[in-house]
Amino acid sequence: MNKSSSQSAFHAIPWTGKAILLVDLDAFFASVEQRDHPDWRGKPVIVGGDPDKRGVVSTASYEARVFGVHSAMPSSQAKRLCPQAIWTHGHFDRYREMSNQIIKILSDETPYVQQVSIDEAFLDVTPTKVNTEHPIQIAMRIQQRVEDLGVTCSIGIGSSKTIAKIASEMDKPRGLTIVYPGTENDFLSPLPVRALSGIGPSAETKLKKVGITTLGQLAQTPRHEIERMFGKAGSVMHIRANGGDDSGIVTDESIKSVSNETSFAKDLTKAHEVEAAIATMASKVGRRLRKKNLKGSTLALRIRYGDRTVRSIQTTLAAPSNDDLEFIPKLYKMLRDIWHEGMPVRLVGVAMTGFDEPPESTEQLSLFEIEDNQTNNHEDFEPLIAEPTKRKKLLDATDSIRDRFGDTSVQFGSEIRSYQNTTGSSSKNVADYK
């Protein structure tokens, strides 16, 4: 990319003050699928759960959106609207990989990159004496480089994160929307309150009851009235509706929780089914914690009942843990506090939070060591897990095997039951694997 030549051909109103970009990848998951499957390009593609298993749409390609399909729509409804759509459950490692490549592109422009999700990031590209380039030029170069990777993005440019975010949504896909400093209030005032990040269905309803439907009306309402309705959040939304938002780019966001949850095609009612589901979720959480080298001190269990009401229970562990063999029994105890046999269970979730302790140094076993440590004998299994350091090695080894051969390749007793009960698929235990 030749900066000087593109600069000479570039004419725009000079940018004064802070410049924030919001880069949003267009229909990201579906776009990656179309990139990776050339024959899917130009066709409706839906990434989401099964229509007959209470699934929802994660992302719909623009070709599918023409039929009215959109994110979070029940898959069953999407299927009715667009029966010819190509359906996939998604390949999240692949999306993560693409996302990382794009973050690298953004990091070439500035160190002030804040990734807000797998498909969105803020950048601070405020012109300085050293970096005099116009924000629009930077945005155009980012769009080109992202397209070179085979997906597209929309970008909003403004004087704050709030403005950049809303601007990015004005024109999709491949849009570039600029809100010049000083024009923020004209830009915001006609927009519906829902345009503001932080105002969801609940706040929208509450505001409508007092006659506020636009950001202009929200901005004109005395601050204290909005604070009375929404507390601290109200103060923030009032400031933002008035074009104010001095929040900066946060670059070092550490993980605060790791969770796994699943909804069932049919509600569970039997204790062994619910316990098996909990064990499966817990083992996934444990594995991800170990992968991230994290140990959590607060363990939480979440149940959604047949009537969709939710209950949760959490407990503080005596010592931080990432060992599901250790905390699964605790989850069973917690389960008894919020559920009894016969109550329909629609969803089970397990979460670990409380990562206060600095992560301990990574200690990985090589594949050779794993094979050396691997046992062929089921009788050796129990004594092996009783001793903490050996247990860590066992967990490392099973994690590695799962990485290579998939989740169902290695299962502990409590999990095996879950697969037999819910899917009927065959499974192997550690001892069978070699």
Add this chain to the structure above:
DNA sequence: TCTGGGGTCCTAGGACCC
């Protein structure tokens, strides 16, 4: 055959300590 799964942040009440 309506409404997932991964997160973050806030609130409010109770326990406990000083």
Add this chain to the structure above:
DNA sequence: TCTGGGGTCCTAGGACCC
């Protein structure tokens, strides 16, 4: 002996985001 207040931790629930 009684009362109070602040700070902090813990817990459950809920709003919101992508």
